[in-house]
Amino acid sequence: MVETIQWTDDGVVMIDQTRLPREEVYVTCRTYGEVAEAIRSMVIRGAPAIGVAAAMGVALGVLRSTDRFEEICDTLARTRPTAVNLFWAIGRMKKLYESLQGQPIEQIRARLVAEAQQIRLEDIAINEAIGRNGAELVPDGKTILTHCNAGALATAGYGTALGVVRAAIASGKRVDVFADETRPFLQGARLTVWELQQDNIAATLITDNMAGHFLKSGRIGCVVVGADRIAANGDVANKVGTYSVAVLAKENGVPFFVAAPISTLDLTLASGDEIPIEQRAAAEVTHVFGVPIAPDATRVENPAFDVTPNRYVTAIITERGVARAPYSESLRAL
Amino acid sequence: MVETIQWTDDGVVMIDQTRLPREEVYVTCRTYGEVAEAIRSMVIRGAPAIGVAAAMGVALGVLRSTDRFEEICDTLARTRPTAVNLFWAIGRMKKLYESLQGQPIEQIRARLVAEAQQIRLEDIAINEAIGRNGAELVPDGKTILTHCNAGALATAGYGTALGVVRAAIASGKRVDVFADETRPFLQGARLTVWELQQDNIAATLITDNMAGHFLKSGRIGCVVVGADRIAANGDVANKVGTYSVAVLAKENGVPFFVAAPISTLDLTLASGDEIPIEQRAAAEVTHVFGVPIAPDATRVENPAFDVTPNRYVTAIITERGVARAPYSESLRAL
Numbered sequence: 001m002v003e004t005i006q007w008t009d010d011g012v013v014m015i016d017q018t019r020l021p022r023e024e025v026y027v028t029c030r031t032y033g034e035v036a037e038a039i040r041s042m043v044i045r046g047a048p049a050i051g052v053a054a055a056m057g058v059a060l061g062v063l064r065s066t067d068r069f070e071e072i073c074d075t076l077a078r079t080r081p082t083a084v085n086l087f088w089a090i091g092r093m094k095k096l097y098e099s100l101q102g103q104p105i106e107q108i109r110a111r112l113v114a115e116a117q118q119i120r121l122e123d124i125a126i127n128e129a130i131g132r133n134g135a136e137l138v139p140d141g142k143t144i145l146t147h148c149n150a151g152a153l154a155t156a157g158y159g160t161a162l163g164v165v166r167a168a169i170a171s172g173k174r175v176d177v178f179a180d181e182t183r184p185f186l187q188g189a190r191l192t193v194w195e196l197q198q199d200n201i202a203a204t205l206i207t208d209n210m211a212g213h214f215l216k217s218g219r220i221g222c223v224v225v226g227a228d229r230i231a232a233n234g235d236v237a238n239k240v241g242t243y244s245v246a247v248l249a250k251e252n253g254v255p256f257f258v259a260a261p262i263s264t265l266d267l268t269l270a271s272g273d274e275i276p277i278e279q280r281a282a283a284e285v286t287h288v289f290g291v292p293i294a295p296d297a298t299r300v301e302n303p304a305f306d307v308t309p310n311r312y313v314t315a316i317i318t319e320r321g322v323a324r325a326p327y328s329e330s331l332r333a334l
Numbered sequence: 335m336v337e338t339i340q341w342t343d344d345g346v347v348m349i350d351q352t353r354l355p356r357e358e359v360y361v362t363c364r365t366y367g368e369v370a371e372a373i374r375s376m377v378i379r380g381a382p383a384i385g386v387a388a389a390m391g392v393a394l395g396v397l398r399s400t401d402r403f404e405e406i407c408d409t410l411a412r413t414r415p416t417a418v419n420l421f422w423a424i425g426r427m428k429k430l431y432e433s434l435q436g437q438p439i440e441q442i443r444a445r446l447v448a449e450a451q452q453i454r455l456e457d458i459a460i461n462e463a464i465g466r467n468g469a470e471l472v473p474d475g476k477t478i479l480t481h482c483n484a485g486a487l488a489t490a491g492y493g494t495a496l497g498v499v500r501a502a503i504a505s506g507k508r509v510d511v512f513a514d515e516t517r518p519f520l521q522g523a524r525l526t527v528w529e530l531q532q533d534n535i536a537a538t539l540i541t542d543n544m545a546g547h548f549l550k551s552g553r554i555g556c557v558v559v560g561a562d563r564i565a566a567n568g569d570v571a572n573k574v575g576t577y578s579v580a581v582l583a584k585e586n587g588v589p590f591f592v593a594a595p596i597s598t599l600d601l602t603l604a605s606g607d608e609i610p611i612e613q614r615a616a617a618e619v620t621h622v623f624g625v626p627i628a629p630d631a632t633r634v635e636n637p638a639f640d641v642t643p644n645r646y647v648t649a650i651i652t653e654r655g656v657a658r659a660p661y662s663e664s665l666r667a668l
């Protein structure tokens with residue numbers, strides 16, 4: 001399996017997700033500023049993966065720059081606003097840094113580097129646990145619909161939603177995957193299909209607007225998606241289009257599962273209305289790989305995420321177990 | 335305004351809709367076979383427009399080829415299966431042809447050419463009537479969401495859904511338009527935005543998967559779409575993704591209007607389940623303007639249309655008036 005992100009002596013190495021699937025290119029971020037830019041430009045993306053990247057960015061900043069610790073953390077925190085894992089990872093690094101005050105700088109550096117690598121390893125183990133917990137929920141002999149990429153590429157490895165797919169197949173279930181292409185950034189077409197092909201998991205690509213048609217057809221056994229932030233009441237922010245899939249799943253009696261680590265929970269927010277939604281550049285919508293698909297000067301809206309109210313969510317699958325409504329209680333219990 | 339399709343001494347002239355908006359190129363079809371190929375390859379598309387094209391194709395075939403009349407009609411009928419206007423137009427030409435049997439061939443030719451031109455002119459008048467009937471249904475001061483292109487380019491002129499937009503604005507309503515990009519063929523991004531820009535109507539482009547988010551936001555006053563075939567019970571076949579928009583509109587209390595000429599009704603079909611759905615080539619999904627967006631050998635589903643059950647349709651706007659549920663009665667009455 002391809003490695004999404006790794007710590008090396010040269011710096012933080014990531015597979016460039018803007019160039020997949022046509023090219024498998026690895027980029028090495030040698031400064032924390034380069035890590036921040038890689039997150040912003042979506043060289044690396046996916047809530048858990050950018051959490052790992054941010055932690056490694058903090059470690060790299062302390063190891064190699066003379067910038068103030070706060071400045072390093074703030075730069076990394078300003079990259080993307082919606083996925084809470086980013087802030088969770090930076091917060092964890094901050095807490096460790098503060099606990100080490102007074103110790104020799106070499107030791108602080110070594111501990112921060114070790115912590116970032118630990119966050120990466122934990123993430124893989126967490127995804128395997130999510131997979132185990134989710135596998136039993138997946139109907140056998142049907143198709144799993146997923147949106148965006150919540151796979152190995154969105155995490156340190158194995159994946160959240162695609163971790164559930166992998167675990168279901170490992171447990172002997174005969175399932176295949178329908179992947180929404182996920183405009184505008186095409187994470188489904190470019191990343192999910194590619195990643196599943198690497199693992200010989202049968203995947204079929206559809207455009208986002210076909211999901212409803214197939215949910216109505218009876219072919220889809222369940223939907224499994226990832227999450228960028230989950231509020232205390234179980235409202236889920238995830239890649240734009242997730243809300244539509246959730247409504248269409250409910251309308252057609254198809255279970256809609258969210259697979260995410262506990263670090264995606266933001267219990268400080270009462271509901272999804274409080275989750276900040278990133279607006280991205282118009283060019284992502286008007287151009288595909290640099291090719292214009294709309295007239296010049298086209299006005300565009302480009303919210304990168306939407307919020308799915310908890311009433312459409314059948315269950316939230318975490319490494320600590322499966323939460324169901326009422327989420328205000330079940331999420332807090334986890 | 336650009337002319338979608340015209341009869342000239344050289345042949346049938348169409349603006350090439352596969353090349354818009356980057357290039358405004360007109361193609362001249364000099365044989366009925368070229369008209370058939372233009373329909374198949376979507377140089378011209380949109381249910382009313384391909385009806386006009388088919389009628390002109392029949393006229394061109396009788397005028398210039400020595401092929402049997404049945405062969406001409408069958409070739410044109412085999413181009414695309416879903417939009418019923420194609421078969422309606424061919425049927426109308428057949429009926430006229432049969433009524434002219436025994437007359438001199440020159441006269442038959444002249445009458446068929448005149449009939450095809452008449453169908454084109456009628457279509458424009460029909461769309462203006464649809465616009466008048468629909469304009470009063472559009473909430474003032476809000477945004478109209480549309481999917482695909484049901485505009486001047488999808489008809490002989492003025493448009494069905496965009497005809498309603500034009501008429502609403504002409505009647506003094508302050509509305510703007512959100513256009514779904516409409517993958518895979520991008521009729522929204524390429525055609526609807528372009529066409530509205532020509533008329534200085536404010537249009538904002540969104541990806542298909544954002545429609546739900548904006549329907550939930552309260553910004554959208556109504557949805558207006560066209561149709562490719564409407565069954566006797568009011569089930570509507572239209573561009574894939576229409577069903578999803580309809581469900582999301584209903585879920586959010588937003589009226590969902592279908593604007594279509596009477597020739598789009600197929601009262602021989604009891605329900606939408608009987609409407610044949612065209613499956614198109616995988617390359618439409620895996621490539622955008624020739625640029626690959628997915629791995630090689632990606633498995634694809636590409637239904638070009640979906641069926642929206644009548645319960646999601648607030649009203650069907652025709653040139654003869656507005657039909658509401660129960661459609662089995664209201665459509666037959668029109």
